[in-house]
Amino acid sequence: MDRAPTCENGFTGLEAAIVLIAFVVVAASFSYVVLGAGFFTTQKAQETVHTSVQQTTSTVESSGPMSILAGSPTTVRDITFYLQIAAGGAGVDMSKVTYTVSSPKTMATFSNMDVNYTWVKQNTDANPLQTAHNGTLSAREMVLVDISPGFDATTMTNNDKFIVEVKPPIGAALPMTSTVPGDMRANTWYEVY
Known part of the structure; x- marks a missing residue:
């Protein structure tokens, strides 16, 4: 079937x-x-x-040599240098930049409240009534940074190598190494390398 x-x-x-x-x-x-x-x-x-x-990439770079002001024959009173924007870099808010100064015997960090800025070269303001700088380092501008480290002869003295490190809020830190001159006179400026 x-x-x-x-x-x-x-x-x-x-x-x-x-x-x-x-x-x-x-x-x-x-x-x-x-x-x-x-x-x-x-x-x-x-x-x-x-x-x-x-x-x-570093957003700031130094322009010219670093200078120091001798407080006495064996001490540094002020450290100054010029900063500008690196090629192709964006503007940097200088109120957020910190600085570290270190010698073989000590290290100190400074904020923008601890340093003095002098705008040496600045872009023309869009507003002619604006006399104060806005605090942002832009292209084609230059600022003189003045740091008073407050070190004495026991922390940084003649022939000591020291490093000033500029730390912007964005970008790599900029280290600058120099040596304190072997012989100095009080209240005299020296270019250091």
Whole structure:
């Protein structure tokens, strides 16, 4: 006796289409998630690269030699130097710059409240009534920085090497190394290298 074929023995075309559509929908949603994660990762990598480049390049540079004012034949009263923006650098808010002065025997950190700024070269103000500088060092500007470290002969004296490190809020620190002259006269300025 021959049996008649039943629907239970095989896949119909409609069932196959439904399964195929389900696989396509699952694959499409999975690929959407993977692409979204890829775009997010790419964006974060790009932000990291831009931040790294910004932080590793120095935004300020010294212009000319460093000078010191002798307080006595064996002490330094003031340290001065000029700062300007490095080529291609963005403006720097000088109120956020810190300075570290270190000698073989001591180290001290100074904020903008502890140093004096003299704007030697500044861009023309857009407002002619504005006489005070806005405090941001911009391209084609130069500022004279004057630090009074308050060191005595026991902390920094003749022939001592010292480092002044300029730390802008964004970008690499700018270290400047010099040596105190072996012989000085009180109240006399010296260029140091």
